[in-house]
Amino acid sequence: MALLIFATLPLLLIVGYALFAIWLERKVSAHIQDRLGPMRVGGWHGWAQTIADMLKLIQKEDIIPTNASRFLFKSAPFVLFAASYAAFSVIPFSSAYIGSSINIGVFYLLAVTSLLTLSVIMGAWASNNKWSLLGGMRTAAQMVSYEVPTIMSVLSVLVVAGSLNLMTISEMQTGNDILGFLPNWLIFQNPFLIVAFIIFFISIVAESHRVPFDLPESESELVAGFQTEYSGMRWGIFMLAEYADMLLLSLLGAVLFFGGWASPFGSYLSGPVWGFIWFMLKGLLFVFVMMWMRWTLPRYRVDQLMEICWTILIPVSFINFVLIALWEMTF
Amino acid sequence: MAPVTSPQPAAIENRTMTINMGPQHPSTHGVLRLEVTVDGEVVTKVKPDIGYLHRCFEKYAESLGDYAKVVPYTDRIDYVSALHQEMGYVIAVEKLLELEVPERVEYMRVILAELQRIASHLLGIGTFGLDLGAFTPFLYCFIERENILRILEKVSGARLLYNYLCVGGLMRDIPTDFTSDTWEFVTSFRPKIKELNDLLTTNSIFIDRTANIGVLPAEVALNYSASGPMLRGSGVSWDLRKNDPYSIYDRFEFNVPVGQGEMGTVGDCWDRYIVRVREMEESLKIIEQALDQMPGEGDVKEAVPRRIRSKEGEVYVRTETPRGELGYYIISEKSGPYRIKARTPSFVNLSILPAISKGALVADLVAIVGSIDIVLGGVDR
Amino acid sequence: MVQTLKKSWTTFKTIFTGMGVTMRHLLQPSVTLRYPEERDELPSGARSKLFVHIDDCIGCKLCERACPVNCIAIETVQATKDVDLGKTSTGNPKRFWITTFNIDMSKCMYCDMCVPPCPTECISMVPEYEYSEYDRNNLLFQFSELSADKVTEVKEKAEKEQEEKQRKKKEAARKKKAQKADQTSKAKQKNSEG
């Protein structure tokens, strides 16, 4: 029983977060565009809007195109969601809670998130729609390519941290020792990690297909990309998974570069509960920046996207990796 | 030992795929349908399929039998720049009937036309950004456009299809606070152009997406008889307001911005875009001069005939709308119009699309369609 | 290499400029009007619905003729001698019963062409825009205030008067004819006498 509760905690968190994040996205986009966004449902600034939307989506008819490959079409959203949900198990939410403190946490996480590509292609191919297919092809190319810089920048962190266990990595970042006041976060420990972080951030934006890299579902070109034929709750699950994915990668960034649950004020305001709050705040900050970017920038074209990845990010991340290793050896 | 033979690869069939872009695609600006043949994501052939919005303007104009009644129909040709459509038609009929129009009316028409040009360009720029994935500039443009629409609503009573110009004058008197409202808009709009430049024009992703895309050489543009920003983007300085002034455009000082290939090649999407942005500034200049010179008094309905007595004859009048050259060809009989033909710039400009989008990616095709800035009402009439 | 670095630098710079602009807007108050609670005031001349002061209408049908889409339908009956319909507020005498005055707002294109020709300024646009209907028949606005009975009554009366007139005319014609015949016969007589 306790185990069950233990296992479903992240699920509750993800669903709650996704509802909040969708609401936040609407609000942020609205205010950036001098609008108000949802204001009615639930009273204060329409906080219940996404709940109402979810209820509506659940009631909707589940439309499956006649020529779709039914099994794949039906299961794709769930595979997508399962993949991002599974990855949450190794994220250390606070000093007292982690789903599974395995020694190869980072490796597991990167492996599981690769499943996302698979499910997107599944959905795209099974829809039997040309737009979906184009979207699926783009996704496959994009996610496979951007995994390389992501992994390279994660590896750079691992060189500094010396562990694959995310809990251990978080623990070693507590305290405020750098220059006397800066927290012991990894990004402050090695100047080249700042570059690694920039690369990491760009890659996670691409991996969670957000603007300017939202080619898989770029609505003005491909209608809705791989989601074109989806409707009702199946589409809702895609949406949920997309936001979950965004949070997952942001949290990973928080653990790897910004101390995870470690408080920015040393031992002040630390502890399991505060740790959780700090951790979520850091994650949400990245999520907010991604939203902010989304509502500012146009999107890249598919070949430019690849060009950035293969001609800039990957070489830079390799060079950076070597430099970090050298730095670690000398100091 | 038998030699190892590598398995013969099955002949790879190189097949193309036909996709239908539109009529319900989010970025075809209305009900345009493009039959696109793609090889992977590379466009090999585009065929625009039009006619979804055909409303028989010409037939209506003939059967109404009254020149005055046609004006509200001209509005609907290109509903984004309705005043320009009216203006061309009204000038044509006035030329046919040899009517003199009072000064005040002429100034008013010019001011309104330039306001409408800004509004129309704002929409064109905004949707172009939207096609490239930038949602926010679109709404900023709409906020500014709203300010113009408010002025126009105060003047004419309507926000989109004004029916404000009539043969010989204007439908209503000019409201007293028109000048002050317009001044206010002109002063508040200048900084907004700068903001738009910061957000979109100089954004390097935007430049990457538009520079060197859909290059339209000047020669091709002329051969296809392109006009408006489409032609000027290719570096040809041709603006009817300068080259063949109608109304009172010869009294104002303004420049004709042309594409210079600052970010890539002359005649690419970015050039067409920047021509529109710069034209907005020029329009502001014209508005300022016109507001200064406009006579304060005068009856705007002075020259409006009570009943239009048709004459026999033929006229062709061309005017510069935000999208290019709009021509009205009228053959008139004693009983009324025999034939009214509208030559719309959107239709002509769209015909260039197949020529400039070969070899582009699907994403580029969207950018090219956006940079042509068509209005389907104008294409189909 | 240098070029790539330069390019990346401008990319970052322009992205941050753009994000600065959006951040400014994020902190600005929004321009939205929350529609049913807050309303924009329409300018006085806004064209959103036609209204007819039927009391002032003289039944000249000028508006009907001006409309390009024929969405105004007017039927009139001449008033009989014994009734005086009075004058409009602009001083024009009224001579017709307006038995039908229908405006089909579902056809109307709000072009305002029917307003200026009206001699008594009784047809006008009013800034009222909330009149959507589920059934398009409800968009047929009937401005005539006469009841069906009244309509038949005035019609009959008018017909009677018309008939009376006709009869009188005929009678007059007959009388004239008779007179003429009389005269000619007299003249003939005279002739034959002479």
Ligand code: SF4
């Ligand atoms: S507004 Fe125009 S369409 Fe409507 S009734 Fe008047 S003339 Fe006819």
Ligand code: SF4
């Ligand atoms: S023009 Fe005026 S007075 Fe004449 S019929 Fe129409 S509403 Fe009545």
